[in-house]
Amino acid sequence: MIKTDITKSKFEQAKAHLAGGVASSLRASMKPAPLYAESAKGARLRDVDGNEYIDYLLAYGPLILGHAHDGLTESIVKAMRQGYTYGLQHDGEIELADLLTEILPCADKVALSGSGTEAVMLALRLSRAHTGKRKVVRFHGHYHGWSDSIFTSFPSAGLAQNDAGSDGASIVPGTAGQSENSLEDIILLPWNDPKVLEETLRAHAADIAAVISEPVMCNSGCIQPKEGYLELMRQLTTELGIVLILDEVITGFRLSLGGAHGRFGIKPDLVTIGKAMGGGIAISAVAGNAELMKLIDDSTVSHLGTLNGNCVSTAAALATLRELAKDNGSVYEKMEQLFITLASGIRELMKKHNLPGVVNQIGPVFHMMFIDAEEVTDFETFNKKDGAKYAKFAEIMLDEGILIRPNGLWYISTVHGQDEIDQTLQAIDRSLARLN
CATH class of the missing domain: 3.90.1150.10 (Aspartate Aminotransferase, domain 1)
Incomplete structure (x- = not known):
């Protein structure tokens, strides 16, 4: 006992x-x-x-x-001895960005952030700025962080137990205190239902900026996509001018070094990554194609964060990813x-x-x-x-x-x-x- x-x-x-x-x-x-x-x-x-x-x-x-982990610890300590964070640029940012674009199939460029929630927020902003549209399709049982604009009721231990409404007409916030208007741009659908997905995207394509999905529904049953489902999602979003975001905060660097999208052979426009990337040190990122990421290059989309890409987090990510890539x-x-x-x-x-x-x-x-x-x-x-x-x-x-x-x-x-x-x-x- x-x-x-x-x-x-x-x-x-x-x-x-x-x-x-x-x-x-x-x-x-x-x-x-x-x-x-x-x-x-x-x-x-x-x-x-x-x-x-x-x-x-x-x-x-x-x-x-x-x-x-000894190697990870040594890398973190070495980085800390040179300074925790500068509010300036350093080689670790360059090295990590280069490495991520090498190992993630969808990545032309990356933007570093501190948490999965922050990465999702940035991916949604990029999608809306790129398309000029507002609506976002997300799915029952998926978790994309706790920001007001995406956090819907999520039946699971320790979280709200409300019914979010399978038709997307009645969307329940994930917590008390969310803005009443925060989820107005969300369309909530059942996942793994190709018919509903296609009907919704075709009916509302003029308003939909992005579809965001976990490639595997890890938080709610570790449910895998049905055969052809992610491929259909990719086909429809490409055809209809909708940004496809795969949220790989959980699956990134866990299902394979190239994430779930590398394992499944799907190339999203944007991917959010975190958790395993830092081996226990807080870091996240958005990776994606050059056309979307140039919105940060030309300052159309502001990407802010005091500790983004700090020395400790980039050192941890580099050490973790290099360890995973061995042999x-x-x-x-x-x-x-x-x-x-x-x-x-x-x-x-x-x-x-x-x-x-x-x-x-x-x-x-x-x-x-x-x-x-x-x-x-x-x-x-x-x-x-x-x-x-x-x-x-x-x-x-x-x-x-x-x-x-x-x-x-x-x-x-x-x-x-x-x-x-x-x-x-x-x-x-x-x-x-x-x-x-």
Whole structure:
């Protein structure tokens, strides 16, 4: 049984002056209490009560090299000794921009920013400035950051649980306090429905500046695009003069070095990237074709941010991407094979314990859910999952020494190995027995 006395005490202490007791609202959903970390190395994390965990949370995705990676740490420390940030230009910006345009198929140029939310905001501005149109098509279950102009109700642990209206006529804000007019330019559609997509784009092409989509619906079931769906999206947006934005803040540098669009062979006009790019240091970017990015070149679109492209973040990104690129990106095959093994093992254990469920896995990411369905290939089905049961499972897994997200999304890093997978499957076996 894990100890949580110090963690619970610190949470109470934090609530005195830290709003919500946590620095990001999503973290408050962890049970029995939001965990307080003391240290971490590799695939494992130690909390303030002395409990050790195999970590599949990985800071909600960024830690693709694991915790406290030696090479990444050395690069960050070296950069800091020369200055944290200048408010001026430096070689790291040039090197990172050059590297990103080499490895991302869609990138002629890039613009550096600090978070996924900021990158999405910039991509939308570029799209509207380029087309002279205002409307943006987005999809149920996708997450594109928390800015007022794109954050719609998103049924998931720790976020608003409202129905956003599948016809796009009634769009519910993601949180209280959003401007009443903030979502007027949004058209909200079901994802993976080619008929609805084509009908909507053709009917409203004169008003639509952009379509923004996750290439894989990671946050809501790790659902892959149906065969031909992204290709149709690319074909229609090209034909109708609409900018295609693929939001790869999660999938970028995780599904492959060239992101999901590289893995799938789709070339969007713009892509947003973040999370794994910095290996745990805050950085994001918009990458895209020269025609759109020239709007920043000629100052048509202002791109602002005090810490954009700072020395520490660019050093972290360069170190992370170069590590991932070693041996022709061989770490991707390793991570994927380990997660195929883990996902297959979980499916077998669910059968063993007579618990209906689905594990959707692609590359080094998967979503596990308890649901009475053979498969989950759309957001409507995903919403039928037993979220309360999974949250309880995540709490039991914590007690078994495994750290996972309460919503079902799992990540793996380059430093996880077969020993961690074996120990995790043993812990899952015990946890499922306790869940029953």
